[in-house]
Amino acid sequence: MTNKTTPDKFDSQLMRGSLDLMVLAILDREAQYGYSIQQKLREASGEKVDLKAGTLYPILHRLEAEKLIRSKWDESSARKRKWYELTKTGRKRLQQQAQTWHAYVHCIQSLLPPKLALTLPAP
Template sequence: MTERFERELMRGSLDLMVLSVLADGANYGYLIQKRVRDAGGDMIKLQAGTLYPLLHRLEADGVIKSKWDHSTGRKRKWYELTPAGRRRIRDQALQWDKYAACIQRILTPALAALPAK
């Protein structure tokens, strides 16, 4: 039940989280996954099977671009933000704040109306 809730919560903000990690500088999938997981504590368990298609989608959207790195034995695909990506972070961050404020506006009086536990 709680897992379902968390999973659905992630939808719509996961893109923004990944883009935010890239705002800190170029990075590759495996490390991005770790960064998001660390930031998420026990809330966000980002799966590889979620992340890689997500990165492909963002690239197809033109908000990130990639470059293969074969210099090490393990090949890595580095991603970085495009100008459109930076714009999207700013836009979606505003959207997110507006959305969160809206939830709070509904939630706060509701909790107040609930009988004290």
């Protein structure tokens, strides 16, 4: 591993609880296909979030089963792509999860000793 060139990735254990939120947030902007979701997450996180394809696709299929997102095949381009977009329920879920997330961050912040809370590294 060349740690000098690539920044430290977030621990998968740490990300586990917020993967749905990340995917829903990406889809809130516009419809995406699996690969582009992965790319967007990578870019947005400065390469700290590296969601493996083997993790991403089951998440997408589960969110679809829960009717939070819906999919459509696009056969107009040379490569057939399955596009995903948020449903109304998905948008609502995103709002709820975002609120929970803020409360969670706030809670952790207030738990930390002031000394550490102040020296949070810049993102």
